[in-house]
Amino acid sequence: MSFAKTKHAVEEGDTVIIYVNPQAMYAIQVKPLIATKKGDMVENIFQTAYGALKVQELVGKKFGHKVQFSRGWGYLLHPTPELWTLNLLHRTQILYTPDISLIVMQLDLKAGSIVVESGTGSGSLSHAIIRAIAPTGHLHTFDFHQQRVEIVTKEFIDHGLETFVTAKQRDACKDGFDLEDTADAVFLDLPNPWLAISHAVKALKNSGGRICTFSPCIEQTQKTCEALVAKGFKCIETMECLQREFQVKNITLPDVDDYNFSFSQTTDKDSEGNGKKEGRKFRALLPALQMAGHTGYLTFATWPRQSSVQI
Ligand SMILES: C[S@@+](CC[C@H](N)C(=O)[O-])C[C@H]1O[C@@H](n2cnc3c(N)ncnc32)[C@H](O)[C@@H]1O
Structure with missing residues (x-):
């Protein structure tokens, strides 16, 4: 717990x-x-x-x-949700902390937020959403795979999170979500999220909210953006989150002649009589040569307040 x-x-x-x-x-x-x-x-x-x-x-x-x-x-x-993401049993592909951090921030999740998520998958993102919205918010998470719903439900109970989350088996594209005018935010990690956009509109609060979809391929993202435009979403933005680390290294660089802006390297002769390249030693911060690459495109959009809602 x-x-x-x-x-x-x-x-x-x-x-x-x-x-x-x-x-x-x-x-x-x-x-x-x-x-x-x-x-x-x-x-x-x-x-x-x-x-x-x-x-x-x-x-x-x-x-x-x-x-x-x-x-x-x-x-x-x-x-923590971060450690759980690194250690959970994978039933599906999962979202990792760099993408999750951007999702939580861009969806403006906070204590009290009501969130709809599909698919639940292995529950990696769900744990981070629950931490952001507890103790007064609620996560409604849907997956059409019955066994995944059962496993994640048991994990939520084992982790003492069951009061903050409801996990249901449901096809989000065919049947939508059994919610209306409820959610502050909707998150979709589905193969064809564009088929669930009209259902997301129904679930989102008429007073407005945010949506995010995650897709590995740009063709999926294009279809989703078209569906978002068609339904009247605003501020549609697609981004990807790349985490570039820096490493501290000792390096040697040739001296620069401040007046001529040229390198003055040849000072001494080495044992074979060649010009020996003397340089200055630096402790430098260099970008890592290898980094985790593309995970997926994150598309965010705002569902505007509907004219029927009194201010
Ligand atoms: C990549 S996984 C989601 C991983 C999740 N975001 C995580 O961080 O653990 C995609 C999930 O969507 C589910 N799914 C696919 N199509 C669906 C649909 N139409 N309705 C509901 N769930 C669906 C799959 O069963 C799968 O569990």
């Missing part, structure tokens, strides 16, 4: 993150017994790359502290 509120120590039933290093993190639910493949209940012992961890021994341990495995140790971390 540890997603719902920040706490200092682990209680039975909590989902916790065991952090070994950036490539080795595990989300574990703290319960004394676990079912084997045959269905027998046995002591819950979690295997890491550094040996076994007796899960029940985490109860009472403080978040942020070290935990011992049989052949090493890790840190016990409080769960």
Whole structure:
């Protein structure tokens, strides 16, 4: 239940993150017994790359502290939507934190917001939306895949989030959402989001709101933009979120002659009698040569206040 509120120590039933290093993190639910493949209940012992961890021994341990495995140790971390995104079981492609941060900001999500989401997928975005809108808002999330709805519903309950979210099985393109004049924001991560735009209009508040669609291909985005224009959305913008990291490196650059703006490099002779290139050493901040590339196009738009609504 540890997603719902920040706490200092682990209680039975909590989902916790065991952090070994950036490539080795595990989300574990703290319960004394676990079912084997045959269905027998046995002591819950979690295997890491550094040996076994007796899960029940985490109860009472403080978040942020070290935990011992049989052949090493890790840190016990409080769960967050960001850590959950990195550790959840993938049932589908998921959205990652750089895109999620832009979505939450551009949809203007805050405590009290009512949000419609489809498809739910693996619930990666859902966790971040819930944190942004709790404790007074609500997320209505829809997926046409029954098993995904069941799994994510169990996760919401395990994480103590069930009062902030309703997950339903529904085809968002065919049947829309069972909501009218309700949502402050709609988010669509579907193969054909343009088919759900008219349903989004119905779900959005007549007093106005925001919509976002995520599509990997520009052709999908073009169709969605046409549907948004046709329905009367305003301020339609498409963007992609690329995270470029910088690295601190020691580099050597040739000296520049301040007056002639030319390089003056050849000073000494090296052992073979050639001009030796002397340069000045710098500690420099350089863009990383590799970065995560395109994930998808995020299209945002505003649903304007309808004339029927009194100011
Ligand atoms: C890429 S996943 C969404 C991932 C999600 N945003 C996340 O961060 O975990 C797309 C989901 O949309 C669902 N889906 C596809 N078409 C749908 C439709 N017409 N109505 C409802 N759900 C649909 C799929 O079952 C799938 O679970």
